[in-house]
Amino acid sequence: MAGEPVSRQVSEHEVAITVGEREFRIAAECPHRKGRLVHAQVNPRTLRLTCPLHKSVFDLATGCRVAGPVSGDLPVTEVAPGDGARGGGQG
Numbered sequence: 001m002a003g004e005p006v007s008r009q010v011s012e013h014e015v016a017i018t019v020g021e022r023e024f025r026i027a028a029e030c031p032h033r034k035g036r037l038v039h040a041q042v043n044p045r046t047l048r049l050t051c052p053l054h055k056s057v058f059d060l061a062t063g064c065r066v067a068g069p070v071s072g073d074l075p076v077t078e079v080a081p082g083d084g085a086r087g088g089g090q091g
Helices: none
Strands: 004-013 014-019 022-028 041-043 048-050 055-059 063-067 075-079
Touching: none
Parallel strands: none
Antiparallel strands: 004 014, 014 022, 022 075, 041 048, 048 055, 055 063
16 A cells, blocks of 8 residues: 655746656646646546646656646656655756
8 A cells, every 4th residue: 555645846948747656747737727846636546636726636656637727747757766866856
């Protein structure tokens, strides 16, 4: 069972989300209307992330939008264990 998700801002353009043993780096802003994703809801069982601004839902493993307002997909990189210092941020 996955642990409670932990989100932290790692740079102006990037947020790290840890769910159990997995860590994902995502864009800091939602592609829809720039909602701050450090405050997003994360479902640890489904790995779905919900933007706090307009409720766009993204698959955390792929970045694909699965619900909510039309927007682009979310840039996501899964960080390999032991590679936590790596940052593939946007811009």
